[in-house]
Amino acid sequence: MQIVKLIAETRSIISEYKAKGKRVGFVPTMGALHDGHLSLVEQSKKENDITVVSIFVNPTQFNNPNDLKTYPRILDKDLELLSKFQPDIVFIPEVEEVYPEPDTRVFDFGDLDKVMEGKNRPGHFNGVAQVVSKLFDYITPDNAYFGQKDYQQVAVIKQMTKDLKLDINIVSCPIIRELDGLAMSSRNMLLSEVERKNAVKISETLFKACNLVPDFGVSQLKEWVISEINNNAYLEVEYFEIVDDTSLKSIEKWEDSNNRIACITVQVGKVRLIDNISL
Ligand SMILES: Nc1ncnc2c1ncn2[C@@H]1O[C@H](COP(=O)(O)OP(=O)(O)OP(=O)(O)O)[C@@H](O)[C@H]1O
Ligand SMILES: CC(C)(CO)[C@@H](O)C(=O)[O-]
Ligand code: BAL
Numbered sequence: 615m616q617i618v619k620l621i622a623e624t625r626s627i628i629s630e631y632k633a634k635g636k637r638v639g640f641v642p643t644m645g646a647l648h649d650g651h652l653s654l655v656e657q658s659k660k661e662n663d664i665t666v667v668s669i670f671v672n673p674t675q676f677n678n679p680n681d682l683k684t685y686p687r688i689l690d691k692d693l694e695l696l697s698k699f700q701p702d703i704v705f706i707p708e709v710e711e712v713y714p715e716p717d718t719r720v721f722d723f724g725d726l727d728k729v730m731e732g733k734n735r736p737g738h739f740n741g742v743a744q745v746v747s748k749l750f751d752y753i754t755p756d757n758a759y760f761g762q763k764d765y766q767q768v769a770v771i772k773q774m775t776k777d778l779k780l781d782i783n784i785v786s787c788p789i790i791r792e793l794d795g796l797a798m799s800s801r802n803m804l805l806s807e808v809e810r811k812n813a814v815k816i817s818e819t820l821f822k823a824c825n826l827v828p829d830f831g832v833s834q835l836k837e838w839v840i841s842e843i844n845n846n847a848y849l850e851v852e853y854f855e856i857v858d859d860t861s862l863k864s865i866e867k868w869e870d871s872n873n874r875i876a877c878i879t880v881q882v883g884k885v886r887l888i889d890n891i892s893l
Contacts, residue, residue: 636663640755646686646800654759675741812848
């Protein structure tokens with residue numbers, strides 16, 4: 615496992631591999647790694663000759679300065695965990711090298727970023743596209759791995775890859791959960807003990823919601839989920855949407871889409887958690 619900090623060095627190592635015909639898989643992360651990230655690394659290792667993991671807390675995707683400040687950074691522990699999985703390259707660039715000057719590019723995702731995370735975190739997906747397009751340019755992967763926990767992010771990245779005419783296959787990987795069902799997230803480590811215990815109500819409610827389709831109508835189910843979660847004193851729903859899994863447009867009745875996904879964001883004390891489930 616090679617740890618590389620400089621962009622030029624990363625480019626040159628990867629171009630040597632590519633010259634030998636090696637297929638490159640890429641797993642972008644913001645660190646504070648858990649089994650969700652490691653599942654992406656494992657999948658990339660199975661499907662490619664070379665796996666690159668990046669660890670970079672990208673400032674341009676944070677709309678909330680306090681969220682950026684408190685985002686967990688535990689590089690030594692991350693490297694220790696990764697050493698057990700042995701990706702070929704761990705790329706850890708500095709903010710100043712990625713952004714020698716402000717990135718003023720504005721991406722157009724059509725309607726994809728007008729809802730849910732895009733609506734509630736203004737500028738978030740533009741920042742994600744800025745950094746991911748830069749990382750794609752340095753690493754030139756054949757396959758890039760993203761988790762479905764960030765469901766809308768996968769849709770946005772697919773759109774960006776298409777618009778920029780990049781020859782990169784975007785691989786969408788299943789959500790890995792804690793034993794009690796809570797979706798793994800780096801932000802889980804910011805929860806207090808009592809918040810962590812109560813946070814399980816989020817996934818529990820989503821699992822129960824699946825069994826209420828189609829007996830409940832769409833708006834009845836939405837109201838039920840929101841009130842179940844908000845009845846817990848530690849939790850506050852920011853949004854709960856049931857959307858078509860490709861257009862991400864809200865549906866009004868079950869027949870509006872054959873492939874529906876329910877996406878939720880919940881504030882747990884100061885920590886904002888997301889999750890989703892296919893209905
Ligand atoms: N539980 C999970 N299962 C599968 N993939 C995941 C999971 N959590 C994160 N990922 C994926 O790992 C990649 C890197 O995500 P990131 O570093 O932001 O971690 P995170 O746990 O999502 O952190 P956050 O606290 O910001 O939600 C993303 O593609 C993300 O979707
Ligand atoms: C894709 C990503 C690493 C870009 O900073 C980030 O949005 C994430 O961790 O999901
Ligand atoms: N996992 C998405 C990164 C973010 O919340 O900014």
